[in-house]
Amino acid sequence: MSDITSFRDAIEAFITTRGWTPTRFGRQMAGDPLFVFDLREGREPRSDTRTRILKAMQEQAEAPAAAPLRIGVAGLGNVGATLVRILQKDATELTRKIGRQVVVTAVCARSRSKDRGIDTTAVEWFDDPVALAKSDGIDLFVELIGGEDGPALAAVRAALEIGRPVVTANKALLARHGVALARIAEDNNAQLGFEAAVAGGIPVIKTLREGLGSARIARVYGIMNGTCNYILTRMGNEGIGFAECLADAQKLGYAEADPTFDVGGFDTAHKLSILTSLCFGCEIAADQVFVEGITSITQADIKVAADLGYKIKLLGIAQRSADGIEQRVHPTLVPKGSAIAGVDGVMNAVALETDQVHELLLAGPGAGGPPTASSVLSDIFDIARGTRVPPLGVPSHELTPYQQAPMKAHAGGYYIRLNAKDVPGALAAVASRMAGAGISLESVIQRPDLRVTDATQSNVSIRTIVLLTHSTLEQSVREALALIAADGFIVGEPQLIRIESL
Numbered sequence: 174m175s176d177i178t179s180f181r182d183a184i185e186a187f188i189t190t191r192g193w194t195p196t197r198f199g200r201q202m203a204g205d206p207l208f209v210f211d212l213r214e215g216r217e218p219r220s221d222t223r224t225r226i227l228k229a230m231q232e233q234a235e236a237p238a239a240a241p242l243r244i245g246v247a248g249l250g251n252v253g254a255t256l257v258r259i260l261q262k263d264a265t266e267l268t269r270k271i272g273r274q275v276v277v278t279a280v281c282a283r284s285r286s287k288d289r290g291i292d293t294t295a296v297e298w299f300d301d302p303v304a305l306a307k308s309d310g311i312d313l314f315v316e317l318i319g320g321e322d323g324p325a326l327a328a329v330r331a332a333l334e335i336g337r338p339v340v341t342a343n344k345a346l347l348a349r350h351g352v353a354l355a356r357i358a359e360d361n362n363a364q365l366g367f368e369a370a371v372a373g374g375i376p377v378i379k380t381l382r383e384g385l386g387s388a389r390i391a392r393v394y395g396i397m398n399g400t401c402n403y404i405l406t407r408m409g410n411e412g413i414g415f416a417e418c419l420a421d422a423q424k425l426g427y428a429e430a431d432p433t434f435d436v437g438g439f440d441t442a443h444k445l446s447i448l449t450s451l452c453f454g455c456e457i458a459a460d461q462v463f464v465e466g467i468t469s470i471t472q473a474d475i476k477v478a479a480d481l482g483y484k485i486k487l488l489g490i491a492q493r494s495a496d497g498i499e500q501r502v503h504p505t506l507v508p509k510g511s512a513i514a515g516v517d518g519v520m521n522a523v524a525l526e527t528d529q530v531h532e533l534l535l536a537g538p539g540a541g542g543p544p545t546a547s548s549v550l551s552d553i554f555d556i557a558r559g560t561r562v563p564p565l566g567v568p569s570h571e572l573t574p575y576q577q578a579p580m581k582a583h584a585g586g587y588y589i590r591l592n593a594k595d596v597p598g599a600l601a602a603v604a605s606r607m608a609g610a611g612i613s614l615e616s617v618i619q620r621p622d623l624r625v626t627d628a629t630q631s632n633v634s635i636r637t638i639v640l641l642t643h644s645t646l647e648q649s650v651r652e653a654l655a656l657i658a659a660d661g662f663i664v665g666e667p668q669l670i671r672i673e674s675l
């Protein structure tokens with residue numbers, strides 16, 4: 174057998190027994206990711222190159238195997254139990270991919286007796302998450318308890334303070350304490366992964382921190398709450414009301430018994446504030462997000478929007494403006510043909526607009542045990558491989574203070590639905606107030622089919638009027654609506670939904 178043939182055989186045997194990919198072999202042993210592919214196609218490396226690579230293979234074979242990465246998981250609910258199940262079931266495959274064994278050695282939850290469908294007999298049980306976080310028996314702490322303060326915060330801090338890497342899926346914790354935790358992590362040379370905290374199974378944090386690390390982001394927007402998207406999708410597809418859709422979402426386990434956090438837009442605001450920091454290099458400012466939920470959206474809005482070529486989605490949007498950075502969460506009219514309009518049901522999507530790649534849309538499951546555990550695993554992979562990136566993309570001392578652009582300075586199109594008394598001069602008064610505020614109307618639509626009855630003034634009939642504006646300032650719209658209300662021609666609160674140009 175020729176030298177070159179035995180060289181090729183040695184490499185193929187090495188790759189097979191080690192479970193390496195040809196690319197990994199090429200990059201690590203030959204400094205060229207295509208080396209093995211070229212070799213297979215007949216390339217004959219010089220003898221000194223062959224000697225160097227054979228020596229590197231010999232050293233690799235003699236090197237002691239990397240010690241297993243010992244993981245402690247606090248919280249064995251939906252996500253935690255799924256993560257432990259995957260780590261136990263797929264141990265061999267995961268070890269092959271990471272090049273190092275990953276073992277759950279300790280866990281923590283409230284109830285020891287609950288059946289979680291996982292085997293915890295061979296792992297150490299802790300009742301106290303902080304004790305687990307500090308335990309000498311783990312190398313990496315995974316927090317899957319939830320909650321912005323309490324045991325989750327105490328345990329994550331405890332681990333980071335002793336330089337132990339942490340992975341968490343906890344958006345509330347990150348939104349409230351993300352900058353402080355990133356600082357503790359950096360001061361103690363520990364990694365902090367939170368891929369699962371935004372949009373569940375969609376790898377948006379990694380994309381922003383690494384893939385688009387050098388890009389300048391102009392706008393980020395997305396559907397980040399599956400409960401709201403499920404409700405709006407069903408309202409649109411089936412013509413049923415908000416309350417009925419919410420009740421179904423609760424029955425199916427998509428919505429909590431108290432749905433305020435989801436349907437009020439606050440969950441989306443938490444996630445958006447984390448993305449804003451990663452996109453614009455500023456501190457996380459979860460309490461400076463303009464938030465409107467979806468509870469006031471009616472079938473009339475869904476129907477009129479559809480007739481005008483739009484769908485209504487709850488979007489979280491952050492963008493630079495002349496006054497700072499806008500962070501807003503609100504129901505939004507999006508053109509039916511846009512990519513985001515096609516994201517239905519419990520699915521999530523995040524769109525990133527950058528100077529270099531224009532728009533990137535990442536879509537996928539935003540919640541649920543397996544998708545969320547998959548993102549937790551992605552962070553574990555990075556830590557096992559020794560990847561090091563500042564938690565918020567740039568070192569925390571480089572983050573700029575968040576400069577909030579006032580909502581009244583927001584410019585965009587508006588959908589306005591009014592219930593006006595059917596009396597002479599009502600429509601003219603509305604139009605004149607709009608013109609007086611300098612608002613240019615794209616269309617004015619009267620919908621007799623959506624006529625409502627006014628319980629307080631039974632002898633006055635009401636007509637539904639819908640106005641679509643060209644791009645205008647939020648402040649102008651609000652001022653015009655206040656004057657319209659004072660004129661006394663309308664009944665009830667006007668409905669105002671922002672239109673996003675996509």
Ligand SMILES: NC(=O)c1ccc[n+]([C@@H]2O[C@H](COP(=O)([O-])OP(=O)(O)OC[C@H]3O[C@@H](n4cnc5c(N)ncnc54)[C@H](OP(=O)(O)O)[C@@H]3O)[C@@H](O)[C@H]2O)c1
Nearest residue numbers: 248249250251252282283284317318319342343540541545
């Ligand atoms: N579920 C999702 O689809 C999803 C998606 C993205 C992000 N996340 C985030 O992932 C995290 C976990 O969510 P989850 O849905 O898995 O929650 P979950 O099902 O409610 O599970 C929470 C777990 O934490 C344990 N726990 C609560 N308080 C504790 C304490 N004081 N000490 C020790 N253990 C405690 C509970 O123990 P017992 O079981 O004994 O009660 C339970 O096992 C949250 O931060 C959530 O926001 C979840």
